[in-house]
Amino acid sequence: MKYTLRSTILALSLAVALLSPIFAAGTSEKPVAAGPATYKIGVSKLLAHPALDAAEKGMMDYLATTDLKVSYDLQNANGDISTASSIAQKFKSDKVSVAVGIATPSAQALAQVFPATSTTPVVFSAVTDATEAGLVAANIAGVSDKNPVEEQIKLLADLTGAKTIGNIYASGEANGVILMEMAKAACDKLGIAFVSAAISNSSEVKMAAQSIIGRVDAIYIATDNAVISALASIDDVTTKAGKPLMSADPSGVDGLNAMIAWGFDYYSIGLETGKVVERLLKGEKAGAIGTVYITDPTKFELWFNLDTAKKLGYTIPQSLQDSAAVLIKDGKTIRQK
Numbered sequence: 001m002k003y004t005l006r007s008t009i010l011a012l013s014l015a016v017a018l019l020s021p022i023f024a025a026g027t028s029e030k031p032v033a034a035g036p037a038t039y040k041i042g043v044s045k046l047l048a049h050p051a052l053d054a055a056e057k058g059m060m061d062y063l064a065t066t067d068l069k070v071s072y073d074l075q076n077a078n079g080d081i082s083t084a085s086s087i088a089q090k091f092k093s094d095k096v097s098v099a100v101g102i103a104t105p106s107a108q109a110l111a112q113v114f115p116a117t118s119t120t121p122v123v124f125s126a127v128t129d130a131t132e133a134g135l136v137a138a139n140i141a142g143v144s145d146k147n148p149v150e151e152q153i154k155l156l157a158d159l160t161g162a163k164t165i166g167n168i169y170a171s172g173e174a175n176g177v178i179l180m181e182m183a184k185a186a187c188d189k190l191g192i193a194f195v196s197a198a199i200s201n202s203s204e205v206k207m208a209a210q211s212i213i214g215r216v217d218a219i220y221i222a223t224d225n226a227v228i229s230a231l232a233s234i235d236d237v238t239t240k241a242g243k244p245l246m247s248a249d250p251s252g253v254d255g256l257n258a259m260i261a262w263g264f265d266y267y268s269i270g271l272e273t274g275k276v277v278e279r280l281l282k283g284e285k286a287g288a289i290g291t292v293y294i295t296d297p298t299k300f301e302l303w304f305n306l307d308t309a310k311k312l313g314y315t316i317p318q319s320l321q322d323s324a325a326v327l328i329k330d331g332k333t334i335r336q337k
Contacts, residue, residue, distance in 0.1 A: 030101040038069040039098065039281055042091035046112060047079040049229040055102050055125050058270020059277065066278050067227035069332040079202060079226060081105050081172075088113035089294070093119075098277055102126055104133050104175040105223050107142065112133055121286040125273040130291045133174045133226070137257065139278065141289035143272045145223055145264050147248045149179065151188035152262050153220055156246045157192055160314060164193040167218035168208045168234065170226035171198035179222035202226050206233035213237050218244045223263065228252055228327040244312055250326070251299040254333055259312065261303035268299040301337075 056074070065068055075092065078085040088109040091099045098125045099114055101107030107124035114120045114279050116137035122232040123143030135142065143246050156162060167183050170176035180196055187194035195216050197208035205227055210220070219238055221227055227234075228249050235256040238245040247253050250261040272292055281287060304316045305328040321327060
């Protein structure tokens with residue numbers, strides 16, 4: 001396929017605009033300050049992987065810069081929905097000041113336990129579509145990680161000439177289904193065939209990748225938590241098959257062979273989440289805050305693995321290399337921004 005540099009640069013510049021409003025638990029108590037004025041923040045994270053970990057850290061780092069006295073109850077559901085529900089019940093029993101859910105299932109579990117009539121605010125972080133996830137209520141606010149899916153897929157197709165793009169998604173996670181449908185719609189619009197494979201948990205990801213790799217020219221992976229947590233297994237399949245891989249989560253591609261990654265810096269998602277928590281603790285109503293969309297282009301990162309591109313026979317134009325935050329070349333990770 002002939003690569004049109006001007007169209008892809010335009011696609012990159014327009015991506016941010018597309019994001020405007022129209023991605024048994026262990027306990028760790030980490031007191032930041034003691035005293036009667038201390039607020040207790042319960043944090044329920046769906047699972048541990050670089051993006052969600054970065055969001056959690058960003059939130060805590062931001063709140064450390066404020067004059068608020070806070071302590072944390074950090075919980076990890078290990079990818080299990082029933083555990084996420086148990087964590088939510090624990091937060092209710094412990095009478096947390098704010099309940100934070102990182103990723104859609106964790107936020108949904110909190111919303112079930114703390115309904116709109118509750119005086120405890122719920123904050124979501126790294127949720128693609130709050131409305132579709134049922135996270136719009138008087139006591140709920142948070143930060144969306146809705147990605148420019150169409151522009152991401154267009155970039156992948158322009159660089160590789162892919163006629164058929166594959167996608168793996170978690171059928172039991174609202175976030176995963178929404179992103180799969182967005183990817184399919186983007187492919188339909190761009191005239192690209194779309195092949196998807198559904199999984200129910202991370203252990204099925206590699207088998208799903210193997211089931212479609214022979215029918216696609218490239219694979220696109222969205223910010224689907226269950227899938228992203230097993231990105232290394234997809235990377236192994238695409239590398240052995242000599243097919244390009246694009247991830248919408250740059251935080252998990254370092255050390256892998258994925259040719260392209262373009263998406264949010266999840267630490268920035270966390271910083272914005274911390275700002276929402278601060279506003280709530282200082283008296284603002286959650287319903288008045290609603291969903292926060294990040295439109296600052298500096299919060300996005302574009303990665304290119306030039307070593308992989310060379311092995312696969314693709315060329316990344318210099319103009320795109322210059323715009324990238326990170327390049328991987330000669331086995332080295334070079335941060336440019």
